[in-house]
Amino acid sequence: MSSYATLPDLILEPLVKHALMEDLGTYGDITTRAVIPAGVKYKARLNAREEGVVSGMQIAAIAFRLIDPALRITALKQDGDAIAKGDTLMEIDGAAASILSAERVALNFAGRLSGIATKTHGFVQQTKGHKARITCTRKTTPGLRIVEKQAVLHGGGFNHRFSLSDAILIKDNHIAAAGGVRAVLEATKAHASHMVRVEIEVDRLDQLQEVLETGGADVVLLDNMDTTTLRQAVAITGGRLVLEASGNMTLDRVAEVAATGVDYISSGALTHSAQTLDLGLDF
Structure with missing residues (x-):
C-alpha cells in the first residue's frame, strides 16, 4: 500500500461515527444486549469470499475501535493488497458484543470500497x-x-x-x-x-x-x-x-x-x- 493512499484516522472517523450512529439507532444493539451475556469474549475473522483487491481495512478497524477501544485488531491484509477467496483479512479479539455491534458498518465499508478497488484494478x-x-x-x-x-x-x-x-x-x-x-x-x-x-x-x-x-x-x-x-x-x-x-x-x-x-x-x-x-x- 502506498502512503499517499492512506488518510489520517482523524479524517475518516466522522464518516464512520455517522454510519455507526445510523446503525445503532436510538437505543443501540438490542439484539446483542438480549442474547450475549456480559463478559463473553470471542475472536472474529474478517474473511474474503471472493478474490479481488482490498480497500476499507483502515475504516473497518476504526469502526471496531470506536465501538470498543479495548478490542485487539490484527490486520493480516493491507488496503491495496490482492486477496484470494478464503483469505483472512483481519482478526478482531475481545468482547463479543462489541464485535457484533460494529460488524455491519465495518463490512459495508470494506465490501463497497474493495469492490471499487477491484474494478479499478481491472481497468488498470x-x-x-x-x-x-x-x-x-x-x-x-x-x-x-x-x-x-x-x-x-x-x-x-x-x-x-x-x-x-x-x-x-x-x-x-x-x-x-x-x-x-x-x-x-x-x-x-x-x-x-x-x-x-x-x-x-x-x-x-x-x-x-x-x-x-x-x-x-x-x-x-x-x-x-x-x-x-x-x-x-x-x-x-x-x-x-x-x-x-x-x-x-x-x-x-x-x-x-x-x-x-x-x-x-x-x-x-x-x-x-x-x-x-x-x-x-x-x-
Whole structure:
C-alpha cells in the first residue's frame, strides 16, 4: 500500500461515527444486549469470499475501535493488497458484543470500497504497456467521495477533482452558455488564478483545433469519441496538452483507448457501478 493512499484516522472517523450512529439507532444493539451475556469474549475473522483487491481495512478497524477501544485488531491484509477467496483479512479479539455491534458498518465499508478497488484494478490492468492512467470522476456516493476516491488509489488508479473548487473543468453546457470554445477560454484566461489548472471538454476535432489555437487550457477532455477519432486527436495535439478520454469507457474498450496515446482515461463506472466485494465476519 502506498502512503499517499492512506488518510489520517482523524479524517475518516466522522464518516464512520455517522454510519455507526445510523446503525445503532436510538437505543443501540438490542439484539446483542438480549442474547450475549456480559463478559463473553470471542475472536472474529474478517474473511474474503471472493478474490479481488482490498480497500476499507483502515475504516473497518476504526469502526471496531470506536465501538470498543479495548478490542485487539490484527490486520493480516493491507488496503491495496490482492486477496484470494478464503483469505483472512483481519482478526478482531475481545468482547463479543462489541464485535457484533460494529460488524455491519465495518463490512459495508470494506465490501463497497474493495469492490471499487477491484474494478479499478481491472481497468488498470488493461493499460499495461501504455502511458495512459486510469482516473475516477465525481460520480460518487454523496458524503463518501473521499473514501471512494481512496479506494480508486488502492486499485492502482488516480484521482480526478475532489470538488468543484479544485480546478476549472469547462464542460459542454458551460461552452453553450458562454458562447463557444473561444469565448469560454478567453473568459477563463481573464479570471482564473495562475494556481488553477484548466480543463475543457470537446466532442469534435474542430473544437480541439480551436482550443489549440486559442490557448488557455492545460488539459482537454475528449468526450465520447470513437477510437479512430481519439487517435487523430492525439496526432493533432502533438503533446502540447494533456489529453483525457472519457465517455463509454467499458472494461473491454480500455486497452484500445490506451493504445491511442491519450494520457488519462476517466470512468465514472469505477465508483458508481462497482459491485460490492463479498466479505464476511466469522466467529
